[in-house]
Amino acid sequence: MKIVRRESLHLRATDERLFAAPMTPERLQSMDSDHAKAEQLDAFVARFARLQDTVGDKFVPTLLQALQEPIGVVIDNLDRAERLGWIVSADAWIEARRLRNQMIHEYVDDLHVLASNLQAGHRYVPVLLETAQRLIDEAGRRGWA
Template sequence: METITEVLKLCDRHADRLQWAMAELQSHLPFSAEKLSCLTNVEIAILDQFSTRFGKLHDLMGAKLFPVILELTKEPGDLRAFIDKLYRLEKIGAIPSADDWLLMREIRNAFSHDYPDDPDLQAEILNKAFELAAQLLEVLEKVSVFIAPYIHKP
């Protein structure tokens, strides 16, 4: 099993690459069907990097980081359902909002569907994703600050 430090390191790698992709695409915001049709192959590859890193960071945090936080904080109770884990993380102050996390998951899932015949929908999803990517990065930062006392005990 990976240690909390290894999981955080992986999260940071995804976050760094997500931030880079966001910075590279900033000049195209807000996206529109017209703007998407004018992207170069390199810009499309950067957009792919953005969606991939968003998904990977979200998945890694949900699958590995959040359970470790609950373990570190020794949260009581049988939290089998992921939603219960999210609400407990919100209650103890590890994440700002369980509901926002679920919205990020919806966008992450929307990336797994391609809408080649609906560029307006693609643009809408990407615009929302950029907004939520900033929140995702903030959640990682908040979680890192939250768990620091637990992993740096004397």
């Protein structure tokens, strides 16, 4: 929980700074000469991916195990988490995972595609943060905090 809290704070802060203005292909192009913004972009992608990995691949299975639920492959764990009300949609989580994978591959030459993926990631941040908080709250209610 401590790690998820810290990762959530860092993602929120980076998201707020980086997306103070919309991400456009032109803005991405300008980051070639703006090292501070380029580092913010890298931080956003890394923090988005890290929080999603920590929540989906570690925190959800840990909570399921604590409830003596069977632990399976990621999609099965997400389906159980959805049924328990911990995540809104397993399908949306998988879609965000696909998006995360696209954002990580910075070699995308089409700046329109990259800007679109980054904007989609930005729109998903509130869902990711709310899910992380919901899991933290669940653990707290059960006295696992």
